[in-house]
Each structure stands twice: as C-alpha cells, then as structure tokens.
Amino acid sequence: MRVGLDIGGTKTDAVAVADDGTVAHTLRLPTGFGPEAVVATAVEAVQRVSDATGTPVADFASIGIGIPGAVDPRGRVTHAVNLGLDDLGLGEELHARLGRPVRIENDVNAAAVGAFHLRGLGSGQSMAYLNLGTGLAAGLVLGGELWRGVSGVAGEIGHIPVDPSGPLCPCGQRGCLELYASGSAVARQWPSEDPLPVAALFAAAASGDPDAAAVRDRLLQGVAEAARLLVLTVDVDDVVIGGGISRLGEPLLDGVRSVIARWEAVSPFVASLGLAGRLRLLPPDFPAAAVGAALVGDPEAETLEVV
Known part of the structure; x- marks a missing residue:
C-alpha cells in the first residue's frame, strides 16, 4: 500500500x-x-x-x-x-x-505521473501533463520516467514570453504565456464575482458578449500554443489537460481544437503533427x-x- x-x-x-x-x-x-x-x-x-x-x-x-x-x-x-x-x-x-x-x-x-498511470502508457511512451489552474505549467513523463530537468524547472512553460510588449508578469518578464492562458489571466481580463469564473466567461461569450468572447478566444489560443509548444519540444504521445479550467470539459477541448484546425489550414507542417489527436482531458474527479x-x-x- x-x-x-x-x-x-x-x-x-x-x-x-x-x-x-x-x-x-x-x-x-x-x-x-x-x-x-x-x-x-x-x-x-x-x-x-x-x-x-x-x-x-x-x-x-x-x-x-x-x-x-x-x-x-x-x-x-x-x-x-x-x-x-x-x-x-x-x-x-x-x-x-x-x-x-x-x-x-x-x-x-x-x-503528470498520476495522469500517465491513468492513461495506462508503457515505459517506452511519453506524455505531457498541461495544468491549467491559477497559473499554467506542465509536467513531463518521457520514456516512462518523470523528467525534472537539471534544476527542476522543466515544464515551466507558463513563463515563456509569447508577446515581448505584453503585460508585466510577476516573474519579471513581459507577455508570458500564463498571462493569457490561466485562471489568473481570466480574472485580470474579465473580472467576475461568479464562483466559477471561467465557466461564466464561456457562458457570457456564447450569449454574445464581445468582451467575454475576446478573453475566451485568447485563452483558447494560449492553451493551443502551450500544447503545440510541448509537442514541438518533446514530441509526446499525449498532452493531457488538467487543472481547474479543464473542468469545462468538451467546450474547452473543442475550442482548442478549433484553433489548431485554423493553423492546420494554412500550415502543412502543423497539420503533419496530428496535434489535435494528441489532446486528452483528465477526468475531473x-x-x-x-x-x-x-x-x-x-x-x-x-x-x-x-x-
């Protein structure tokens, strides 16, 4: 035990x-x-x-x-x-x-280790766990073993700048990915008193609120960018999405796959990755x-x- x-x-x-x-x-x-x-x-x-x-x-x-x-x-x-x-x-x-x-x-x-175990992947397979919560970070299981890196920061992709002229991140850099694809990013861009703010954001966007739709789309774009980054960096079998935001379920996954489909329409290289087919949601419970x-x-x- x-x-x-x-x-x-x-x-x-x-x-x-x-x-x-x-x-x-x-x-x-x-x-x-x-x-x-x-x-x-x-x-x-x-x-x-x-x-x-x-x-x-x-x-x-x-x-x-x-x-x-x-x-x-x-x-x-x-x-x-x-x-x-x-x-x-x-x-x-x-x-x-x-x-x-x-x-x-x-x-x-x-x-990441728990998700790898749940997926039933073998010792020769690899997986990235993308955690979407207050922040954004990833855990990597490569060839069946947890990869921490030399100093333990492997997977801290939330602090990769994607917009050098973007807002200041608490880490001291500007335009970090976490500033667009995380719970804290939603709270900053679309303040809400709702106990489930990201679900409320998606509901407002679906009802036609243009501001909510813009924030939702930036979130989906950021999650898609995180998945693409992980696949291009370590070419894993699966990217499993977990964390509080993953509880949105299929609307989140469908939205991310829609972003990827737009990329694939103009880039044969991105289309060759089969990125959308590698995405999985962690069961919420x-x-x-x-x-x-x-x-x-x-x-x-x-x-x-x-x-």
Whole structure:
C-alpha cells in the first residue's frame, strides 16, 4: 500500500494505492496555512489513511507528497506562496514526525505521473501533463520516467514570453504565456464575482458578449500554443489537460481544437503533427497529483510500470 498526498492551498487530498495500482481509499481535509500547519495537515492525512485502511504507518510501502512551489531533491520546499511557505524542509520534518522517509515532489510533476498511470502508457511512451489552474505549467513523463530537468524547472512553460510588449508578469518578464492562458489571466481580463469564473466567461461569450468572447478566444489560443509548444519540444504521445479550467470539459477541448484546425489550414507542417489527436482531458474527479505522489514516493515505481 502506497500513500500519496496532494497538498493544495485550500485542501489536501490523500489516497492509498494498492499493489495492483488501484486507488483503495481517498480522503480530503482542509490545508492549514504556514509551515507548522502544513506539516500538521500532512501528518493528520497520513494517520487518517492509516486508520481507514487498517495499515500502520510503518507498514506503508512508501509515502509521497505533491505540493506547489520549488522542491529540491532533499524535500525542501520554497516559494509556495499560497501555503505561506518561504523555505521549509518538509521532507525532514515529516521524517521526524512519522518515523520514516517521505518523498516530496512538485504538485504538477506529481499530477503528470498520476495522469500517465491513468492513461495506462508503457515505459517506452511519453506524455505531457498541461495544468491549467491559477497559473499554467506542465509536467513531463518521457520514456516512462518523470523528467525534472537539471534544476527542476522543466515544464515551466507558463513563463515563456509569447508577446515581448505584453503585460508585466510577476516573474519579471513581459507577455508570458500564463498571462493569457490561466485562471489568473481570466480574472485580470474579465473580472467576475461568479464562483466559477471561467465557466461564466464561456457562458457570457456564447450569449454574445464581445468582451467575454475576446478573453475566451485568447485563452483558447494560449492553451493551443502551450500544447503545440510541448509537442514541438518533446514530441509526446499525449498532452493531457488538467487543472481547474479543464473542468469545462468538451467546450474547452473543442475550442482548442478549433484553433489548431485554423493553423492546420494554412500550415502543412502543423497539420503533419496530428496535434489535435494528441489532446486528452483528465477526468475531473481523478486525484492525479495524490496518485502520482504515491507512485513517486516509491523508488521502485519510478519507471511507472504499474498495471
């Protein structure tokens, strides 16, 4: 039994993954804010999974955690602003409290592993996970293995500038892709009090609101550009779209494919990529980051050859 946690800004999802790769148990609890609260949340989640499955913590095959921010190989988390973490040795803290090693991974990377597992792809196949949430980022599984890059920034495509004269990005550059294709981009360009602002944007655009339509179209263009960038860079079998915006479902996918169709009409090269056929949506209720964390927590599962 492997345990995985997805620690988000407001909630933490936890799963137990059985030997056959199936999810045996799930739970959700609120995430605390600040170093001590985040550590306490993680400990509580592991203990609750232990109680629910009747498995002592010491008997779990592995424990892994996906969390926002930069994560180094020792499990130190930095720049997780939404969790109130500037610099926290999360791996060491949890090892001390749980009495066993805990593997820490960036949440988008963990979700990429979970999506790869769900797709049932083999060790020789590759996939990009495109996370569309408050920001935009990707996780890469290449040849069946998670690719982090030399410094762990592989997949940070949201901070590739696509318009040098565009607005200033919090990263210090101008016109980054994330400024056009993310939840924060929608909030900046089309403010709304609706609890589902991107769904409200699409509804307003469909009803004929020209401002909403313009923002929607920029979003779809940006997502299509992100998918094209991933395919041209690493030529993956699949681009799986997840994150909060992916819950729009088929309207999102159809809109992105329409953008790609326009490119294909004028570019035989783009048409040769079969880009639209590589796009997939992550099922909305699949806890990809928690499942992926459970898998990356186990060094023997690093090749992801899980049934």
